[in-house]
Each structure stands twice: as C-alpha cells, then as structure tokens.
Amino acid sequence: MDPLKALADAERKPYWLDSPARPEPQPRLFGHTTADLVVVGGGFTGLWTALMAKERDPSLDVVLLEGRRIGWAATGRNGGFCMATLTHGLANGLERWPEEIDRLERMGVENLDEIERTLERHGIDCSFERTGELHVATEDWQLDGLNEHLDLISDLGLDYVPLDQEQVRAEVNSPTYLGGLWERSGCAMLDPARLAWGLREACLRLGVRVHERTPVRSLADDGTTITLRTPYGAVGARHVALGTGVFPPLLRRLKHFVVPVYDYALMTEPLTGAQLDTVGWRNRQGVGDSGNQFHYYRLTDDNRILWGGYDAVYYNGGLVKPEYDQRDETFVKLARHFYDTFPQLDGVRFTHRWGGVIDTCSRFSAFYGQAHGGRLAYAAGYTGMGVGATRFGANVMLDLLSGKPTDRTELRMVKEKPMPFPPEPVRSGVIQFTRWSIAQADQHQGRRNLWLRALDRMGLGFDS
Numbered sequence: 001m002d003p004l005k006a007l008a009d010a011e012r013k014p015y016w017l018d019s020p021a022r023p024e025p026q027p028r029l030f031g032h033t034t035a036d037l038v039v040v041g042g043g044f045t046g047l048w049t050a051l052m053a054k055e056r057d058p059s060l061d062v063v064l065l066e067g068r069r070i071g072w073a074a075t076g077r078n079g080g081f082c083m084a085t086l087t088h089g090l091a092n093g094l095e096r097w098p099e100e101i102d103r104l105e106r107m108g109v110e111n112l113d114e115i116e117r118t119l120e121r122h123g124i125d126c127s128f129e130r131t132g133e134l135h136v137a138t139e140d141w142q143l144d145g146l147n148e149h150l151d152l153i154s155d156l157g158l159d160y161v162p163l164d165q166e167q168v169r170a171e172v173n174s175p176t177y178l179g180g181l182w183e184r185s186g187c188a189m190l191d192p193a194r195l196a197w198g199l200r201e202a203c204l205r206l207g208v209r210v211h212e213r214t215p216v217r218s219l220a221d222d223g224t225t226i227t228l229r230t231p232y233g234a235v236g237a238r239h240v241a242l243g244t245g246v247f248p249p250l251l252r253r254l255k256h257f258v259v260p261v262y263d264y265a266l267m268t269e270p271l272t273g274a275q276l277d278t279v280g281w282r283n284r285q286g287v288g289d290s291g292n293q294f295h296y297y298r299l300t301d302d303n304r305i306l307w308g309g310y311d312a313v314y315y316n317g318g319l320v321k322p323e324y325d326q327r328d329e330t331f332v333k334l335a336r337h338f339y340d341t342f343p344q345l346d347g348v349r350f351t352h353r354w355g356g357v358i359d360t361c362s363r364f365s366a367f368y369g370q371a372h373g374g375r376l377a378y379a380a381g382y383t384g385m386g387v388g389a390t391r392f393g394a395n396v397m398l399d400l401l402s403g404k405p406t407d408r409t410e411l412r413m414v415k416e417k418p419m420p421f422p423p424e425p426v427r428s429g430v431i432q433f434t435r436w437s438i439a440q441a442d443q444h445q446g447r448r449n450l451w452l453r454a455l456d457r458m459g460l461g462f463d464s
C-alpha cells in the first residue's frame, strides 16, 4: 500500500495517551509547603520513586512535582517493552561489567518480577503480558550476531530458544526472517500510559501529594533544607530525588551526560482475526530485528501492531522541541518497512504516528548519583530501555538517600559514571558522523568503519 495513503488519517499524537482512561490532572502547587522527600518528574522514574518511598516507610511525607502531565513524555510514548535487562542488553552489560553480569542479570529478573507483583498488589491493569522478546535476523550477518549471542547466553544459563528460519516464521510470519532467538521470560509487553496512571493512583492512595503542571524552576540548599521553587509556590525538603529524564536538568552536571535522541512509532488499526491469522503471532512476543538501526514491534491488547524505531534522530544543538515529535520522512520510511515485513497486511492502515525523546548516555544504561551532601539523588540515561529499569533506578535513588550501602549501591555499574559528551557544536558533529557510520554499517553487512571500531574500543557509542 502507498505509505502516504496508509498514513493519511493517522492522528499526530501518541496512541497510548490518546485514551479515555487518561485521568484529570492533579492540582498545581500553590503556596509554600514542606515534605520529607520531594520527587521531581512524573515519568516512570519519579512515580516508582514516590511509590516505593511510601512502601518502604508509610509515615514518610512525599511530594511529587511534575512540570506537565503524569507520563506525557517518554513514559507515555514508548513501545511498552518492559525488559529485565538493567544494562541495555546482555552484550552491553557483559562488555562493561563482566564480573557483575550474573548479579545484574539476576537483579534485572527480580526487578521485573517485582513489577509484576506490584501490579497485582495495587490492582494496576496495564495489559501486562510476559511474552518475552523475539530477536529476528533479516540478513545473514545478523544471524552471525545472534549465534554469537547464543554462545554467551548458554554460558550464563539464560532462558533463550534459538529458532531456525522455519521455526521463527512459525512464530511470526514474515518473508524477511532468516532466523531468531526467543528470549522467553526476560520481557513483558504492557500499556505504558496505563502503567503510569496506575502508579499515580497507587501513589495517591498511599498519601503521596502529587502536583501536575508544576515545573520546578530552581533549587536552593541552605545546608539542611533543599527548597524547590515552582511558578506559584515552593517545597522545602530534607531529601530530593530527580527523575527528570532528558529535560534541562536542575543539577548542571547532568547536562554533560545525557543527550536527547528522538525515536518514532506508528500504530495500526486493529487487525481482523483473518489478518492476524496470516501473521500467526500466537505467543504475542515483542519483536526486535537485529540491525544497528532496528525496528521494534508488538501487538496491543486489541491486536493493533505498534511499529517503531529505525531512525534515531539527534537534532543539531540538542534541543527538545514539540515540533520534533513529528517527522514525516521517518513515518513514511517506517510504513514502507512495515509492508516489506508483512506484505500480507497490505491495506492495513495506521491510526496514530508520534515521536518521543530518549535520554541517551554514552554507556547506554542508566547512571546514578548524589549531590548536596547526599541529600539529593538522581537517575537518568536509560537510552531507550527504561520501562523496566526505571524501577531499579528508583530503588537505587532511595538506597542512596538512605545513606546505607545496599547490594545495589555497591555495584560498579552504580558507582561509575558514563563518559561525558563533548560540548556543542562538536557534540552535533560527532553524533551525526556516528549515526552516518551506523547506517553505513547496516548497508555493508554490519561492517563497522574505523570510527565505530575506535568508539567500540573506548566503550562509547550512540544508540536508542
């Protein structure tokens, strides 16, 4: 189908947020107040932090301040792949923290298990389905990569099933697939906006005071109290947790470590039973292909297909702007790739198209830290894999603020920081050249040029 025709009626807004289940905003903060803990940011990081702070100590007075609406940013726009990995995948973790990888993998699975238990405990319905993820190869060089991955996995005793061409097509029927790997338990599919709203509800029930449309403008510290100023008020607190993602940071040092990378997605109309039968997909896994520029796709609870990824765009200057949420060039490309992958779905149209901004750091997995004498903690840099890992990041922040070492705070992964990005305009030049090199590698059987190999040796890169 002509992509332009297929996109003609697609709404320019995130599918998940375009829902009657979206709750009315909580009131703005007016006036001055105090709290034991202030959480800044109403995405997954902030919501998990506020919720778990109350679960750890119900007597704690917790305030959550969100500049716009709960879950409006990356949290409400993502693919909804809730993964166990805390390290942006096993290979990245193994390369950086080989001596910790067993622990990191175990903690990641425990984190995902705990997410599942929290949903049950608080009655949060976000269509959580622990289907796992299917990694598919669409070119021979990608098969080599999957086989290498399989060797590593077998050594670590993880639950992966290798699939040859026939087997992978029996799972999800695409003529482009050459083979695959089904990671069976390390990933769940969910509706991210409904998770965010459910966490908000749980926070409110436990007594967290949530203020939406309340951006924190500044932060001042008199040595015992940190005061956060908002347009019509202020909160003074002993402890502060920042879950502000990629947005202009309240702590200046963070701007060196995180860059905004835009990622885009489409949503189809619901498939009919007959259309779904042509694809199979009875086990409803999330699917990711294995190029450096990759697509991720999945079914929703009403059998639409979310189709996203491939282009990861850094706009020169590194700004976050509402107009960047739409990129027609990418939408057309994504639509074309969709029909290449599923020619049997020719005629299926798209109902939504949107983009969102990812907090990319040079090590691809979140980093953590403290400031103001240990009374402020932060977690950021999830680089496109934060749906599950934000809960771990929230736990790290609460551990750090408690002042007591834990299994989490003792990890090298938690103690170390990523390499900072160079300042602009060098930053834009380096990132655009790296993006170009990555696209070239995908067009030349995965062969990495000198630049990418140099970055690999330094443990640096660009990803989404």
Ligand SMILES: Cc1cc2nc3c(=O)[nH]c(=O)nc-3n(C[C@H](O)[C@H](O)[C@H](O)COP(=O)(O)OP(=O)(O)OC[C@H]3O[C@@H](n4cnc5c(N)ncnc54)[C@H](O)[C@@H]3O)c2cc1C
Pocket (backbone or CB within 6 Å): 040, 041, 042, 043, 044, 045, 046, 065, 066, 067, 068, 069, 070, 071, 072, 073, 074, 075, 076, 077, 078, 079, 080, 081, 082, 083, 214, 215, 216, 217, 243, 244, 245, 246, 247, 248, 250, 263, 264, 265, 296, 308, 355, 356, 357, 358, 380, 382, 383, 384, 385, 386, 387, 388, 389, 390
């Ligand atoms: C298109 C897309 C697809 C993705 N797909 C996946 C996926 O399938 N799986 C996965 O694991 N990850 C995915 N991700 C990444 C994932 O969504 C993020 O890692 C995660 O949502 C990060 O949550 P967060 O709370 O840290 O940040 P955000 O969701 O960005 O929330 C930060 C919040 O802080 C608020 N804020 C910032 N500054 C202030 C301030 N000064 N005062 C008050 N509030 C402030 C913002 O308004 C915002 O609401 C995707 C991301 C995108 C954009």
